[in-house]
Amino acid sequence: MSSYRRLFLQHVGQTSLQPFGLEVSRAKGMYIFDHNNQPHLDFDSGISVSALGHCHPEVVAAVQHQAATYMHTMVYGEHIQSPQVAFAKLLSEVLDNGLDTVFYVNSGTEAVEAALKLARKATGRREIIACRRAYHGSTIASESLRSDFEFTRHYAPGIPEVNHISFNDEADLGQITSRTACVILEPVQAENGIIPPENDYLKKVRQKCDETGTLMILDEIQTGFGRTGFMFALQKYGVIPDILLIAKGMGGGMPAGALVANKDLMLTFASNPALGHITTFGGHPVCIAAALATLKVLVSTDYIDQVAQKEQLFRTLLVHPAIQEVRSSGLMMAVALKDANVLSSVIQSCMEKGVLTDYFLFNDRSFRIAPPLIITPDQIRKGVHIILEILDSITATKNSTHEA
Numbered sequence: 001m002s003s004y005r006r007l008f009l010q011h012v013g014q015t016s017l018q019p020f021g022l023e024v025s026r027a028k029g030m031y032i033f034d035h036n037n038q039p040h041l042d043f044d045s046g047i048s049v050s051a052l053g054h055c056h057p058e059v060v061a062a063v064q065h066q067a068a069t070y071m072h073t074m075v076y077g078e079h080i081q082s083p084q085v086a087f088a089k090l091l092s093e094v095l096d097n098g099l100d101t102v103f104y105v106n107s108g109t110e111a112v113e114a115a116l117k118l119a120r121k122a123t124g125r126r127e128i129i130a131c132r133r134a135y136h137g138s139t140i141a142s143e144s145l146r147s148d149f150e151f152t153r154h155y156a157p158g159i160p161e162v163n164h165i166s167f168n169d170e171a172d173l174g175q176i177t178s179r180t181a182c183v184i185l186e187p188v189q190a191e192n193g194i195i196p197p198e199n200d201y202l203k204k205v206r207q208k209c210d211e212t213g214t215l216m217i218l219d220e221i222q223t224g225f226g227r228t229g230f231m232f233a234l235q236k237y238g239v240i241p242d243i244l245l246i247a248k249g250m251g252g253g254m255p256a257g258a259l260v261a262n263k264d265l266m267l268t269f270a271s272n273p274a275l276g277h278i279t280t281f282g283g284h285p286v287c288i289a290a291a292l293a294t295l296k297v298l299v300s301t302d303y304i305d306q307v308a309q310k311e312q313l314f315r316t317l318l319v320h321p322a323i324q325e326v327r328s329s330g331l332m333m334a335v336a337l338k339d340a341n342v343l344s345s346v347i348q349s350c351m352e353k354g355v356l357t358d359y360f361l362f363n364d365r366s367f368r369i370a371p372p373l374i375i376t377p378d379q380i381r382k383g384v385h386i387i388l389e390i391l392d393s394i395t396a397t398k399n400s401t402h403e404a
């Protein structure tokens, strides 16, 4: 056992008793290299983070330049820092839908927390509605939005007045009333195993929110920055929320998150009393310089335009008797296996053979494929070929065990 592996197990907090344990030495483009300098094809993007792959030269240059110019001064929306201003201006132009004010935080869950506070203060209402089998983060309010009591009971009590509806279930929309402060939902349910909206569901949520004066919060923390084939899924599904949440892909590999709303709504935090939400490091100039470089690359290249074609190539190739179905929205994909018992062997074998995939939180039959958008058709073919070979060998082993 390498000394780093031993020290990792001894001193670094782990989230499961079976960590992937990939020992990273460096990463570049589509590949993460291990301690033996073996390349691993990244089919996961660190859970939808590395849209431009690893260490994109323009992101690295922006980080280096900003780190040498200034790092922390003061944030809280008080000092004027050029990366924050430039990113907010460019993002407003890209969105072009009235969501023109960006409040910076450090992560997805912080964006969620701030948005819930903003909704309660702006509406004077308490009730929050979230979707069953959604994941919005791991801090206590975000966990309170989670519907699986088996998990949340260990951390109870969560925040009060959270109720749940089922995603894509129109009948449940009747639960949104004039007592509801906000509805928070993902445009495509990610951790539930990639469940896209059906029958204009998001537009129907929007309409119900309009009728009841409820704020609609769209969590694009996983879908944003090109993942679904549009810069944001709200463009794909034709809806404008009151509050948009972004993180993950935003920072190009650096930690960054934000909530985006119109100026009036965002000003709710600024008075009565002031400092409604504050964060020491939110919008750190080095992270937002990386975010700005990422956004500039995404708007000036055709990576996002290529997503639909690449999605189609994956879908064409991912055909195997062991695969039950492939669900996708752009380059966020779930491969559902006929036999859920082989899921962890498949994911583990992929890693051993140099393809990094991942589990979902709430779907124990499917594995995740969400590669950087820069992936080439050859890399798609290469990675899928390895996956299909693994499925062949696992199916063959199962069959021979059955016959024995």
Ligand SMILES: Cc1ncc(COP(=O)(O)O)c(C=O)c1O
Pocket (backbone or CB within 6 Å): 047, 107, 108, 109, 110, 112, 135, 136, 137, 138, 186, 190, 219, 220, 221, 222, 247, 248
């Ligand atoms: C849809 C969604 N919302 C929120 C979060 C929380 O983001 P973070 O881990 O940056 O707090 C995640 C993280 O996986 C997510 O997928």
